Amino acid sequence: MKKITCLVLLLCTAITFAQNEFSITSINKELLEYSNSVLIDENVALDVTNINTVKTTKRRVIAVLNKMGNGDTNLYEYYDDNSKVKNIRVWIYNAFGKEIASFKKKDFNDVSRTGISIYSDDRVLYLNYTPTTYPYIVVYESEAESGDSAFIQPWQPLGGYAESTQKSVFTIKYNPLNKPNYSARNIEDFDISISDTDNELTFTAVNLKAVRLEEHSPSSRSILPHVMVALQNFKLKGTAGTSENWQKFGSWLDNKLLADVSDLPEGTKAKVRSLVANETTNEGKARKIYQFVQDKVRYVSIQIGIGGWKPMPASDVDKLSYGDCKALTMYTKSLLEVAGVPSYYTLVNAGENIMEIEENFATPWFNHAILAIPEDDGYTWLECTSQDTPYGYLGDFTDNRDVLIMTPEGGKVTRTKTYTTQENLQTNFTNLTVDAQGNVTAHFKGVSEGMQYDSKYLLPKQKQEDIDRFYKKRWSYVNGFTVDDIKFKNDREEVIFTENIEVSVPNYANPVGEDFLFCPNIFNQNKYIPPRIDDRKQNLFIRHGFIDVDTVEVALPENFSIDGLPEDLALETKFGKYEVSFNETDENKLIYSRKLRIEEGEYPPNEYEEYRDFLRSIARLDKTKILLKQNVQ
Numbered sequence: 001m002k003k004i005t006c007l008v009l010l011l012c013t014a015i016t017f018a019q020n021e022f023s024i025t026s027i028n029k030e031l032l033e034y035s036n037s038v039l040i041d042e043n044v045a046l047d048v049t050n051i052n053t054v055k056t057t058k059r060r061v062i063a064v065l066n067k068m069g070n071g072d073t074n075l076y077e078y079y080d081d082n083s084k085v086k087n088i089r090v091w092i093y094n095a096f097g098k099e100i101a102s103f104k105k106k107d108f109n110d111v112s113r114t115g116i117s118i119y120s121d122d123r124v125l126y127l128n129y130t131p132t133t134y135p136y137i138v139v140y141e142s143e144a145e146s147g148d149s150a151f152i153q154p155w156q157p158l159g160g161y162a163e164s165t166q167k168s169v170f171t172i173k174y175n176p177l178n179k180p181n182y183s184a185r186n187i188e189d190f191d192i193s194i195s196d197t198d199n200e201l202t203f204t205a206v207n208l209k210a211v212r213l214e215e216h217s218p219s220s221r222s223i224l225p226h227v228m229v230a231l232q233n234f235k236l237k238g239t240a241g242t243s244e245n246w247q248k249f250g251s252w253l254d255n256k257l258l259a260d261v262s263d264l265p266e267g268t269k270a271k272v273r274s275l276v277a278n279e280t281t282n283e284g285k286a287r288k289i290y291q292f293v294q295d296k297v298r299y300v301s302i303q304i305g306i307g308g309w310k311p312m313p314a315s316d317v318d319k320l321s322y323g324d325c326k327a328l329t330m331y332t333k334s335l336l337e338v339a340g341v342p343s344y345y346t347l348v349n350a351g352e353n354i355m356e357i358e359e360n361f362a363t364p365w366f367n368h369a370i371l372a373i374p375e376d377d378g379y380t381w382l383e384c385t386s387q388d389t390p391y392g393y394l395g396d397f398t399d400n401r402d403v404l405i406m407t408p409e410g411g412k413v414t415r416t417k418t419y420t421t422q423e424n425l426q427t428n429f430t431n432l433t434v435d436a437q438g439n440v441t442a443h444f445k446g447v448s449e450g451m452q453y454d455s456k457y458l459l460p461k462q463k464q465e466d467i468d469r470f471y472k473k474r475w476s477y478v479n480g481f482t483v484d485d486i487k488f489k490n491d492r493e494e495v496i497f498t499e500n501i502e503v504s505v506p507n508y509a510n511p512v513g514e515d516f517l518f519c520p521n522i523f524n525q526n527k528y529i530p531p532r533i534d535d536r537k538q539n540l541f542i543r544h545g546f547i548d549v550d551t552v553e554v555a556l557p558e559n560f561s562i563d564g565l566p567e568d569l570a571l572e573t574k575f576g577k578y579e580v581s582f583n584e585t586d587e588n589k590l591i592y593s594r595k596l597r598i599e600e601g602e603y604p605p606n607e608y609e610e611y612r613d614f615l616r617s618i619a620r621l622d623k624t625k626i627l628l629k630q631n632v633q
Helices: 002-021 067-073 246-258 266-275 282-296 314-320 325-338 464-474 605-622
Strands: 037-050 053-064 076-079 083-094 099-103 109-112 117-120 123-126 136-146 152-155 163-174 181-185 192-196 200-208 226-230 233-236 239-242 301-303 344-348 368-375 378-382 402-407 410-415 425-434 440-449 482-491 496-505 510-512 515-518 540-542 546-555 560-562 569-573 576-584 589-598 601-603 626-630
Touching: 037 067, 037 152, 053 067, 076 083, 076 136, 152 163, 239 246, 246 344, 246 402, 246 410, 266 282, 266 325, 282 325, 282 368, 282 378, 314 325, 325 344, 325 368, 368 402, 464 482, 540 605, 569 605, 576 605, 601 605
Parallel strands: 037 163, 117 301, 425 546
Antiparallel strands: 037 053, 053 136, 076 123, 083 099, 083 136, 109 123, 152 226, 163 200, 181 226, 192 200, 233 239, 344 368, 344 402, 368 378, 402 410, 425 440, 440 496, 482 496, 510 515, 515 626, 540 601, 546 589, 560 626, 569 576, 576 589
């Protein structure tokens, strides 16, 4: 009876506490602006005094203001065969602090962390709660333990855009002989304090307003406040490691995780030697081996072993013909080693949210592996997971970012290739005929290089309906066109993609009495105008520059002539340059020329509207029409 009384008292206290402290009306009004959710109170405590057992406790109270904020509750915990979730609870309250639901560990779903891994020991406990009314309040509590201390979760007092925080506290208790390093980023403009004692670090954030998502902003990692933490000495699946600096971390990775996975069968070694027997350069050998890998293996995600960090043996990849990014990178490296070609296993943070590497802060937060082949003063980069990517080509998944390469001397920070504006070139030529009824037939030839290659080179492998969908979207402003024939040429040696397309467009020219209005820029009109953003806060960020060069040769219908031509025009701004010209030939043809250059760069917020004006002008000029006048006998 005494136990039951205590339990009832505890529940009543929790409800009273929620009613008094966690009602929507108690939230600072400034935190509601631009917010989908408000983190009312958060306390995350880590105990890393023993690197063999990391203990984590969390308590989080969050107000969800609308449907867009449902994903901000983060009602889940990850675990694997070296960690466990000891306890996890959730309480749901209405806007006034009245409890409407509660959930225990048994109510959580227990599934594999990712559906794309063929093998994985990573799992997740998650609660799939569907609210019936807004706003509502969630109280989340969890307690977990892990035998891995290599990865200390970052503190992110603002979980994302359109989220605000009333209070968040992150505490790390540590052994003074193994004090964590930390890197606090983007905290200057927020009310964030740091307390550093002999055995404890405490990070506190108070009243952080929501950051609005604004188009063409830099990566959220460079905007939102966060703190990265790393132990100098750690354990990963029982293997001791160090992140004192990048050189030592790279040596540890090379010696402990990569040293014993490069063996290959003698038959494969003999095949490699035969394959490169007539090649006299490292590049020639590497190209042959890279093609051999692409022809033989396929990518699968495998997240087992030492935290998903230790590659499966090269001999297993050779036998099974599959592997993840780590395994395929090491397999390629092992094959190159047989041919006498040096290469370096490389770790990178791939994807859009690029994380720059700090020289004096080593932390093992990477999500992808690629291969570097030293060449003169630089490197050739190989994406070993793709069966289609050309030798030495990096798309926007891994281009222009810091990486860590594992050299014989240890880890070394360098940077992947940057594709310049000049390299990101698209050259289009259209031969177009207009008949006397205003119908158009056209042959379009497009040649794409650099980053413009990246968006097209996989087209030949797609289904016909997907190809049709691609061009319907690309030329969505052209009504009723049909693609009569398509021929692709993918030059993997030069990394150039060519499209040759036959297109028919009925009634393309607009009748004006006996005449026609006709827009010669049929296949590369800029329709995109960035949205208006009042009181913009973030810098304008253009990640990749590019150049489009368009030439359209128009054969006019018999008995029609051009009734006046627009003058040549050039618009030049700090963001790029736009040039257009119209010329008539003696053969009753019109030559339309267009060149657009957009420069990569980062610009202050007050220049965003100028950028909008530039693109708005281009969109207007791209629709310029010519009057084709019928010559009445």
